[in-house]
Amino acid sequence: MKKHLKSFALVVILLVGYACSSDSNEYEPVPDPDTESPTPDPDPEPVTEPEVVLELDAIPASTQRIGNAAQGYEFLTSGNYMSSGVPYDAFIQGFGEDHTNVLERTGDNANIGYEYTAIDAANGVRIVSPNCMSCHASFINNEFMVGLGSQVADFTINRADNIGLVSTGISLLYGGQDSDEWEAYDQFRKGIEAIGPKTVTETRGVNPADKITRVLAAHRDKNTLEWTDTPYVNVSNEVIPTDVPAWWLLKKKNAMFYHAIGRRDFCKSFIGSSLLTLDDKTKAEEIDPKMPDVLAYIYSIEAPEYPFETDTDLAAQGKPVFEENCVKCHGSYGETEEYPNLLVSLTSIGTDPALSNLYTTPSTVNDYFLDWFNTGWFGTGTTGLEFKAEGGYIAPPLDGVWATAPYFHNSSVATIAEVLNSSERPKYWSRSFNSTDYDKENLGWNYTVETSKVDKETYDTTIKGYGNQGHTFGDDLTSAQRLALLEYLKTL
Structure with missing residues (x-):
């Protein structure tokens, strides 16, 4: 029984992310009026290369519902926003007790890992379900941080492979499928069976959150949120990965997710995490008033300070490099802070377009998905969520950027040094997934360059x-400028 119970460990919650985009085409050079004059000046100005014009569009702000931060933390770590799960006794038999208790919780929750929560199902059965910390908490340099996106989770396996054996074990343990325990477990089983084969990633450390959302929405009525075993639309097995962004950045954001499709009411978006286990919209309506507290807590999280020594003089040299090259998209920091909330077109940013294209490429699935959120329960009412797909990615705020490796929307770059020098990015690379294996010189994770994909811990950028x-x-910065800029980024 213990062996089989371990197979259904679900370390998956739909994340809050960030993104951006705009409708854009080609670079346009800035016209030089001097070169258009038929008669050159006696002493003409030196000829310079035309300036690259970034294609940007500002994301408008929306009014958000803000509650009590302390209550939001309690609900996130111990609340009942999940409705179905593994009976508590079976969970303890399968995994044993975990007394690390980094969240300093009480009662049953003091005996299980931070990524799970013990709650009472609607029928009174004590169950264990995954919580938001599964994806939105992690360790760096052995320090636990709520709000730091998990970059160690392993989604390279099909979580439904052994769900039949797990279900058999629970049925035997509690006397069959007519038991209250089975009733409390059954929707969790259905959710895992649906998402398992369709959310398998190619490498450890990336997250299939977008795909999880699509699969769960395909199995639920958009208005009642009731589950159907036969999906309304067929979703392919292809998985486009995402990074897990830091929660402390959300306070500056006007849109959620790397592709910036999440607009208007952020609180409604958080309820997406409950789609795995809820019975219908009754549960969604029950927890909706709690979500302003959750947003207040997320807004209260501050970026962690760089824990190692910094060169103050070198950082001072890096500040003007940052202001000259980075402020326009990533914003300013210090006494006067301003974040522009800009969408950057795919033409301008040039990063892997697959995630953005998921939502802008015409398809039956895209039409269903956008309609599901915009015209169903999530999108209606005075506090509706809006999914607006415009293409492209956001230039995120850089608060605490030192802690958020790997980089880009798909975790494809291990260090900031390589973000600043594209020629140094390896095609294949592996890392240890040890939280202390931090590269203080290049700001990110130490890694090994590979010549091919070795195993699931190898990042293959050809996929x-x-x-x-x-x-x-x-790329046009000098080595000295990059070194100074890296030092300045430690201070953000």
Whole structure:
């Protein structure tokens, strides 16, 4: 029983992310009025290369519902926003107790890992379900941080492979499928069977959150949120990966997710995490008033300070390099902070387009997905969520950027040094997934260059959606400028 119970460990929650986009075509040089004059000046200005014009569009702000941060933290870590799960006794038999208790919780929750929560199902059965910390908490340099996106989770396996054996074990343990325990477990089983084969990633450390959302929406009525075993639309097995962004950035954002499709009410978006286990919209309506508290807590999280020594003089040299090359998209920092909330077109940013194209390429699935959120329960009412797909990616805020490796929307670049120098990015690379294996010189993870894909811990940038191209804006910097800029980024 213990062996089989381990097979259904679900370390998956739909994340809050960030993104951007715009309708854009080609670079346009800035016209030089001097070169258009029929008669040159006696002492003409030196000829310079035309300026590259970034194709940008500002994301408008929306009014958000803000509640109590302390209550939001309690609900996130111990609340009942999930409705179905593994009976508590079976979970403890399968995994044993975990007393690390990094969240300092009480009761049953003090005995299980931070990524799970013990709650009472509607029928009174004590169950264990995954919580938001599964994807939105992690360790760096052995320090646990709520709000730091998990970059160690392993989604390279099909979580439904052994769900039949798990179900058999639970049925035997509690006397069959007529038991209250089975009733409390059954929707969790259905959710895992649906998402398991369709959310398998090519490498450890990336997240299939977008795909999880699509699969679960395909199995639910958009208005009642009731589950159907036969999906309304067929979703392919292809998985386009995402990075898990830091929660402390959301306070500056006007749109959620890397492709910026999440607009208007952020609180409604959080309820997407409950689609795995809820019975119908009754549960969604029950937890909706709690979500302003969750947003207040997320807004309260501050970026972590760089924990190692910095060279103050070198950082001062890097500040003007940043202001000259990075402020336009990533914003300014210090006494006067301003974040522009800009969408950057695929033409301008040049990074892997697959994630953005998921939502802008005409298809039956896309039409269903956007309609599901915009015209169903999630999109209606005075506090509706809007999914607006415009293409492209966002230039995120850089608060605490030192802690958020790997980089880009798909985690394809291990260090900031390589973000600033595209020629140094390897095609294949592996890392240890040890939180202390941090590269203080290049700001990111230490890694090994590979000549091919060795195993699931090798990042293969040749796979669709895993590319590390684009963002070549630092390529023209000198080595000295990059070194100074890296030092300045430690201070953000």
